[in-house]
Amino acid sequence: MDTTRFLTPQAARQQKGLGELDSLVQCGWDLLGEEVALPVALLSRSALQNNLRWMRDFSLASDVSLAPHGKTSMSPELFQMQLEAGCWGLSLATAQQLVAASQSGVSRVMLANQLVGKRNMQLVADQIREGLECYCFVDCLDNLKTLDGFFTHQGLSMNVLVEIGVPGGRCGVRRADQANTLCRAIGQFPSLKLRGLAFYEGVIHGDPAEQQIAGFVEQNRQLLLELLEQDYFAPGEVLISGAGSAWYDLVVRHLDPATLPGRIRVLLRPGCYLIHDTGIYAEAQQQVRQRSTLACDIQGDLISSLTLWAYVQSVPEPGMAVIGMGKRDVAFDAGLPAPVLHHRPGRAAPVPAQPGWRLVRIMDQHAMLECGAEADLQVGDMLSFSTSHPCLTMDKWRYLGIVDDDFRIRQLIQTYF
Amino acid sequence: MDTTRFLTPQAARQQKGLGELDSLVQCGWDLLGEEVALPVALLSRSALQNNLRWMRDFSLASDVSLAPHGKTSMSPELFQMQLEAGCWGLSLATAQQLVAASQSGVSRVMLANQLVGKRNMQLVADQIREGLECYCFVDCLDNLKTLDGFFTHQGLSMNVLVEIGVPGGRCGVRRADQANTLCRAIGQFPSLKLRGLAFYEGVIHGDPAEQQIAGFVEQNRQLLLELLEQDYFAPGEVLISGAGSAWYDLVVRHLDPATLPGRIRVLLRPGCYLIHDTGIYAEAQQQVRQRSTLACDIQGDLISSLTLWAYVQSVPEPGMAVIGMGKRDVAFDAGLPAPVLHHRPGRAAPVPAQPGWRLVRIMDQHAMLECGAEADLQVGDMLSFSTSHPCLTMDKWRYLGIVDDDFRIRQLIQTYF
Numbered sequence: 005m006d007t008t009r010f011l012t013p014q015a016a017r018q019q020k021g022l023g024e025l026d027s028l029v030q031c032g033w034d035l036l037g038e039e040v041a042l043p044v045a046l047l048s049r050s051a052l053q054n055n056l057r058w059m060r061d062f063s064l065a066s067d068v069s070l071a072p073h074g075k076t077s078m079s080p081e082l083f084q085m086q087l088e089a090g091c092w093g094l095s096l097a098t099a100q101q102l103v104a105a106s107q108s109g110v111s112r113v114m115l116a117n118q119l120v121g122k123r124n125m126q127l128v129a130d131q132i133r134e135g136l137e138c139y140c141f142v143d144c145l146d147n148l149k150t151l152d153g154f155f156t157h158q159g160l161s162m163n164v165l166v167e168i169g170v171p172g173g174r175c176g177v178r179r180a181d182q183a184n185t186l187c188r189a190i191g192q193f194p195s196l197k198l199r200g201l202a203f204y205e206g207v208i209h210g211d212p213a214e215q216q217i218a219g220f221v222e223q224n225r226q227l228l229l230e231l232l233e234q235d236y237f238a239p240g241e242v243l244i245s246g247a248g249s250a251w252y253d254l255v256v257r258h259l260d261p262a263t264l265p266g267r268i269r270v271l272l273r274p275g276c277y278l279i280h281d282t283g284i285y286a287e288a289q290q291q292v293r294q295r296s297t298l299a300c301d302i303q304g305d306l307i308s309s310l311t312l313w314a315y316v317q318s319v320p321e322p323g324m325a326v327i328g329m330g331k332r333d334v335a336f337d338a339g340l341p342a343p344v345l346h347h348r349p350g351r352a353a354p355v356p357a358q359p360g361w362r363l364v365r366i367m368d369q370h371a372m373l374e375c376g377a378e379a380d381l382q383v384g385d386m387l388s389f390s391t392s393h394p395c396l397t398m399d400k401w402r403y404l405g406i407v408d409d410d411f412r413i414r415q416l417i418q419t420y421f
Numbered sequence: 422m423d424t425t426r427f428l429t430p431q432a433a434r435q436q437k438g439l440g441e442l443d444s445l446v447q448c449g450w451d452l453l454g455e456e457v458a459l460p461v462a463l464l465s466r467s468a469l470q471n472n473l474r475w476m477r478d479f480s481l482a483s484d485v486s487l488a489p490h491g492k493t494s495m496s497p498e499l500f501q502m503q504l505e506a507g508c509w510g511l512s513l514a515t516a517q518q519l520v521a522a523s524q525s526g527v528s529r530v531m532l533a534n535q536l537v538g539k540r541n542m543q544l545v546a547d548q549i550r551e552g553l554e555c556y557c558f559v560d561c562l563d564n565l566k567t568l569d570g571f572f573t574h575q576g577l578s579m580n581v582l583v584e585i586g587v588p589g590g591r592c593g594v595r596r597a598d599q600a601n602t603l604c605r606a607i608g609q610f611p612s613l614k615l616r617g618l619a620f621y622e623g624v625i626h627g628d629p630a631e632q633q634i635a636g637f638v639e640q641n642r643q644l645l646l647e648l649l650e651q652d653y654f655a656p657g658e659v660l661i662s663g664a665g666s667a668w669y670d671l672v673v674r675h676l677d678p679a680t681l682p683g684r685i686r687v688l689l690r691p692g693c694y695l696i697h698d699t700g701i702y703a704e705a706q707q708q709v710r711q712r713s714t715l716a717c718d719i720q721g722d723l724i725s726s727l728t729l730w731a732y733v734q735s736v737p738e739p740g741m742a743v744i745g746m747g748k749r750d751v752a753f754d755a756g757l758p759a760p761v762l763h764h765r766p767g768r769a770a771p772v773p774a775q776p777g778w779r780l781v782r783i784m785d786q787h788a789m790l791e792c793g794a795e796a797d798l799q800v801g802d803m804l805s806f807s808t809s810h811p812c813l814t815m816d817k818w819r820y821l822g823i824v825d826d827d828f829r830i831r832q833l834i835q836t837y838f
Contacts, residue, residue, distance in 0.1 A: 038539035041517055075749070075786060097786040098745070100458055117786075120732040120745060120801050122455035122766065143735055146800050174787055175735035175743050315537040318560055318592035326592050328515070328537060331754065332492070332816055332838065349539065368812050369492060369514040369534075370591055383563050384537050395785050399749055399817065400838070421749065421817070 035313065035411040038349050042386065043314040043329045045397065046405045049414060051309030052082075052278060056089040059277045061302045063090075066256040071095045071114045071245065073275030076395045079404070080108030081417035082278060093137070095273040099124035102138070104420040106131040114245065115140035116202065116273060117175065118147050119162075125154045132160050139243070141167040141202050143176050145189055152193035161195045165202040165243060168224055173207040180227050187236040198236055200243030201228050204273075205251050214295070217251050221258040232265060242268050249276035250288035253296035276394050282308045283339045283392020308390050310397060312341060316385040317370065322377035327387060330369040334389070335396035340366055341389035343373065348385050354411075357387065452730065452828040455766050459803065460731040460746045462814065463822045466831060468726030469499075469695060473506040476694045478719045480507075483673040488512045488531045488662065490692030493812045496821070497525030498834035499695060510554070512690040516541035519555070521837040523548040531662065532557035533619065533690060535564050535592065536579075542571045549577050556660070558584040558619050560593050562606055569610035578612045582619040582660060585641055590624040597644050604653040615653055617660030618645050621690075622668050631712070634668050638675035649682060659685050666693035667705035670713035693811050697723045700756045700809020725807050727814060729758060733802040734787065739794035744804060747786040751806070752813035757783055758806035760790065765802050771828075774804065 033039040035046070063070050069092035074083055083094055083105060093112030096102045099121075102113055119125055119140045132138050142148055142164045155162045166186050169176025177183050183201070190198040203224050210216040228244050231237065244264075247255040252272050259270045276285045289306050292299050314329035334341050343357035358379065365372040375381055391397050398404075399421045405413035450456040452463070480487050486509035491500055500511055500522060510529030513519045516538075519530050536542055536557045549555050559565055559581045572579045583603050586593025594600050600618070607615040620641050627633045645661050648654065661681075664672040669689050676687045693702045706723050709716050731746035751758050760774035775796065782789040792798055808814050815821075816838045822830035 041540045041544055042538055043515075097749075098460075117745070118735060118800065120734055121459055121803075123458045124732075127458055143737060144800055150801060169737050171738060172741075173737075174784070174789070175737055178738055315541075317535055317537055320560060320586050320590075320592055321588060321595055328534070331813060332514075336754070337748065367591070372591070383535065383561055384567060386538075396748060402819075402838075421819075 033405075033413040035407065035413060036347055036349070036354065036386070040405070040413065043312055043333045044405060045333070045401045046311050046313065046407045046413065047279065047417070048307075048309045048311070049406050049408055051280070051307040052085065052406070054304060055278050055280055055306050055309060056085055058302055058304055058306055059274070060089045062299060063272065065298055065302060067261045068256055068259075068270040068272055071271050071273050072278065073097070073116065073248070073273050074105050074110075075101055076275035077279060077398050078104060078419045078421050079398070079417050080105075080420070081415075083108060083110055086278060092269075092271060095275070099127045103127050103131060106134070106136045108420070111135065112137040113139070114165075114271070114273065116204070116245075117141055118143060118167075119151060120147065122154070125151070129155065129158045129160055132162075133158075137163075139163040139165060139199055141165050141175070142186065142190075143167045143169070145186065148186070148189060148193055148196060152195050155195035161197055163197045163199040163238075164190060165200045165245060166190075166198070168201060168203045168227065170208055170220060174204065176203060180223070180230075183227055184231070184234075187231055187234075191236065197238040199238060199241075200245065201231070202243075202245040204248060205246055205255060206248035214254065217254050218258055221246065221255050225259055225264075228264075228268070232268075240267070243271050244268060245271040245273060247272040247274060249274040249285055250292075253292045253299055256298070257296070277306055279310050279394035279398065280306045280308045281310065281392050281394050282342055282390040285392075285394070310391055310394055311344060311388045312391065312397070313386055313388050314371075316381055316383050316387065319381060319383060323375060323379070325373040325375050325379070325381045327363070327371040327373050328369070329371050329389070330367050332368055333397075333400050334366075334391055335393040336366045337396055338393040340364075340371070341391050343387055344390050345388040346381070346385060347387075348382070354386070354388070363389075450822075450830040452824065452830060453764055453766070453771065453803070457822070457830065460729055460750045461822060462750070462818045463728050463730065463824045463830065464696065464834070465724075465726045465728070466823050466825055468697070468724040469502065469823070471721060472695050472697055472723050472726060473502055475719055475721055475723055476691070477506045479716060480689065482715055482719060484678045485673055485676075485687040485689055488688050488690050489695065490514070490533065490665070490690050491522050491527075492518055493692035494696060494815050495521060495836045495838050496815070496834050497522075497837070498832075500525060500527055503695060509686075509688060512692075516544045518837075520544050520548060523551070523553045525837070528552065529554040530556070531582075531688070531690065533621070533662075534558055535560060535584075536568060537564065539571070542568070546572065546575045546577055549579075550575075554580075556580040556582060556616055558582050558592070559603065559607075560584045560586070562603065565603070565606060565610055565613060569612050572612035578614055580614045580616040580655075581607065582617045582662060583607075583615070585618060585620045585644065587625055587637060591621065593620060597640070597647075600644055601648070601651075604648055604651075608653065614655040616655060616658075617662065618648070619660075619662040621665060622663055622672060623665035631671065634671050635675055638663065638672050642676055642681075645685070649685075657684070660688050661685060662688040662690060664689040664691060666691040666702055667709075670709045670716050673715070674713070694723055696727050696811035696815065697725045698727065698809050698811055699725045699759055699807040702809075702811070727808055727811055728761060728805045729808065729814070730803055730805050731788075733798050733800050733804065736798060736800060740792060740796070742790040742792050742796070742798045744780070744788040744790050745786070746788050746806070747784050749785055750814075750817050751783075751808055752810040753783045754813055755810040757781075757788070758808050760804055761807050762805040763798070763802060764804075765799070771803070771805070780806075
């Protein structure tokens with residue numbers, strides 16, 4: 005088997021045929037037998053399947069729809085899994101991401117941002133012309149005018165959601181009267197269709213955040229009902245969209261579809277549930293379960309699916325191992341990776357990493373493991389690490405392997421950052 | 422002109438022909454006329470040429486050779502520029518990077534790390550078999566044994582440099598006697614050729630670092646002379662290699678080739694001089710000039726060549742602009758990007774960003790600009806930003822544009838992370 009094909013993304017150059025992934029499904033490379041180059045990023049197939057199932061069950065139990073944020077993975081293969089698990093569509097952050105998703109077969113997307121810039125608008129317009137169902141956020145009159153000018157000229161229309169923000173937060177109008185004015189204005193722009201409201205509660209970090217977020221979602225609910233009464237929305241379904249991966253239970257609690265008019269669809273945009281982690285999102289999920297009976301009633305829980313495997317690169321002094329993995333390979337902005345398994349090539353199976361081992365520093369291409377002077381670690385040993393903040397690990401890799409529980413790589417997936 | 426080809430790296434998917442860059446040279450897209458999608462990463466052609474010339478002049482004046490660290494850019498087009506400017510070869514950090522460089526036409530590489538792992542060794546061996554001249558570092562007997570076993574079995578030989586480290590630093594033996602033992606041992610491994618010593622002074626952060634680094638380089642010089650006397654090196658040229666982008670003047674001062682035997686080549690491995698920045702490397706270069714008459718005697722100075730262009734994405738409240746650029750686009754581990762130019766599409770030319778504007782926070786896809794309540798900034802305005810730490814911006818992009826001083830994109834270059 006030609007394992008030079010799986011050099012890791014870094015060396016795609018000579019892999020002219022690597023785009024044809026069908027032939028690589030069931031490749032079966034043996035990780036523990038050193039059939040792949042390290043460092044490498046792997047996703048557990050069973051964990052991915054578990055997470056798809058868990059979030060689908062949650063959305064069904066709460067009667068909401070999912071437009072998972074595709075920016076986390078930017079992987080067509082994972083997009084496809086999410087759509088097959090019943091997601092309404094995908095959210096994206098930029099015009100370029102939207103194009104990549106659309107070109108990979110996603111037919112309905114939410115651009116969870118204003119669409120800004122002539123070339124960016126053209127990219128999106130071209131996808132709409134090819135059949136993409138597209139929505140974007142708006143938060144100011146200037147953008148409405150520019151959008152309408154552009155899409156009118158293109159002979160196309162654009163579905164917009166007015167974004168509601170919070171003072172000191174990120175994008176979005178700050179007050180209900182601004183939202184009202186904007187919604188009224190949209191009616192004057194023939195190419196724009198007002199399809200709903202959007203928000204992102206994840207920028208609220210007050211103490212207690214929970215109450216503030218609950219209040220914010222509640223305000224948005226009230227605003228939605230008022231706007232419905234004023235008949236500002238285009239005919240048909242009306243969307244209200246919020247929720248990252250940390251507070252989706254609260255959003256669902258305060259936007260219970262059973263208490264809303266029938267034409268409203270509640271649309272969540274979590275990005276990280278599919279890959280998950282053992283860091284900030286594991287902690288957020290633990291808090292979801294503390295707050296939400298609904299979440300606890302769903303069988304099982306989300307599981308971290310992403311691991312990095314790297315070699316012990318040097319053991320230059322007692323108690324310190326240099327690992328061949330760095331900022332080039334893994335997220336480091338929300339806690340360093342945590343050692344999980346230790347494998348010495350030639351042995352039958354990996355063993356758990358020692359509890360005291362931990363990364364204390366990370367450089368571009370190396371990380372320093374504090375391991376105690378007596379650690380049985382030698383150059384050439386393999387270590388696996390779990391991560392925190394999947395978005396900033398995924399964007400380091402052009403190819404990731406999907407592994408079965410036997411540590412054989414069964415499939416390669418691509419990313420399009 | 423088909424500008425959908427230059428979506429930014431994120432959407433390479435549909436750009437099946439984008440690998441054929443020859444046809445894109447002289448593309449001429451007008452940045453200020455919004456002919457490219459933002460955010461985008463651009464390199465100034467004149468700054469690149471200046472930096473190539475400056476470092477070439479420095480290396481000629483100090484009679485040392487350059488093996489620039491390719492891990493910074495991982496761009497074949499930039500590698501080619503460096504080789505054409507007279508560099509001895511390129512340094513790389515991993516086997517995968519080495520393959521990418523070799524496959525892109527680099528014929529002499531320094532793997533500035535131990536070569537660890539069966540598959541990684543096979544990747545390197547395959548390149549050597551195709552004609553690559555390859556060197557790697559070693560710092561322990563275990564690695565020597567494994568390397569020799571592997572390369573003997575392959576019927577190949579490997580050039581090695583013993584790496585000297587510092588206590589609490591990164592890789593490398595800590596003491597001269599360890600280096601001596603290792604050098605002696607190498608003679609017992611028929612497939613391994615001892616070609617010199619290597620070190621990396623950039624891990625020394627003491628106060629004063631300068632004296633400590635000077636002492637470390639001086640020790641390595643003494644060790645080299647002792648090892649030469651003991652005749653441990655393979656016949657021919659002997660390499661001593663150190664120096665990242667921050668302390669190369671000190672390395673050169675304490676390893677002046679004029680004071681060393683003729684068979685010694687001093688090889689510097691700076692990674693960041695070509696792209697440079699306005700952050701940590703600008704500061705380091707300022708210190709180089711304070712320490713080094715030689716550096717001051719070279720005409721001009723290094724210039725930051727890399728800028729990110731992004732749109733004002735939202736101006737949701739007075740004094741705050743949300744920029745359509747985030748951790749997905751630019752390094753954030755050594756200071757946030759700094760606003761440089763402000764352009765409103767339709768105007769003739771960009772103007773300098775206001776002195777008070779600064780990024781105060783960065784998220785995955787957004788950054789928050791503090792700009793004062795009276796700032797003349799609106800959604801759709803374009804801002805350029807200079808950066809700190811080029812390595813962690815370069816690895817966010819699969820394609821970068823080379824711009825002339827007229828803000829037209831003249832060429833696309835690729836990266837292979």
